[in-house]
Amino acid sequence: MNITYPHTIENCIGEKLIFREVRHEADGDRVIVENFVAPGSGPPMHVHWLQDEGLTVVNGRIGYQIQGQPEQFAGEGETVVFRRGVPHRFWNAGRQTLQCTGWINPANSVVFFLSAIYAAQNKSGKAQPETFDAAYLLTRYTTEFDMVEIPRFVRNVIIPITYQLGRLLGKYKHFEGAPEPLRTSPGMAVLH
Incomplete structure (x- = not known):
């Protein structure tokens, strides 16, 4: 699959994800992302078995949850990291569009x-x-x-x-x- 970066995708429920670039690192390719999430939207509980993911809030408020744990929240300038193999979800917990920068490593598919x-x-x-x-x-x-x-x-x-x-x-x-x-x-x- 040939992708030119930046690569932008949007869905019908208010999520926009921009894959900015792929950085080649010793522990695998790291894809650099920026996302925009409408209030109340976000992916359901999911797991990536082979990848770590980090999100830093640029604007807004993110709600997130690790399976079996209580809901948590982070604001502008704060970073949330989801480790591989750990089920999690996140959503826009604010009233304005949530904007985050982040990464997924290794990028894999x-x-x-x-x-x-x-x-x-x-x-x-x-x-x-x-x-x-x-x-x-x-x-x-x-x-x-x-x-x-x-x-x-x-x-x-x-x-x-x-x-x-x-x-x-x-x-x-x-x-x-x-x-x-x-x-x-x-x-x-x-x-x-």
């Missing part, structure tokens, strides 16, 4: 994955991405990302069936050339 999720949300016209695209992304990139609020039965049975049905119906032609999912190395634990 996150630019493709988030671009495809935003496109699937725009296709459905709501926060829940279009069903077949969501099934493709959550199945193909299961070693990298997970949406932990989806009930286990849906994740383990319904989504794989939907993915296979989508393959049979030819729903995934627009994903040709998608980056290969990362597989964990023998020494790396994945905590599904």
Whole structure:
């Protein structure tokens, strides 16, 4: 996948994400981001198994939560870091647009994955991405990302069936050339 930076994506629920650049570092490529989130919007509880993420508030107030912990808040100039393998969510907890700068390291396939999720949300016209695209992304990139609020039965049975049905119906032609999912190395634990 060839991407020119900066690369901007927007979804229909008030989120705009600009991938500013990719910096090559010893521990993997770091993608530098800037996001804008409408009041009340933000990603649901999710986990990236192989990446750390940091956000610094430029304008507004961010609400965030680590799974199983109480909600927390940060204001302008404060930084929130989400470690790999730790389910979390964040949202705009203010009345104005939330603006943050940040990074994701290592970048892996996150630019493709988030671009495809935003496109699937725009296709459905709501926060829940279009069903077949969501099934493709959550199945193909299961070693990298997970949406932990989806009930286990849906994740383990319904989504794989939907993915296979989508393959049979030819729903995934627009994903040709998608980056290969990362597989964990023998020494790396994945905590599904």
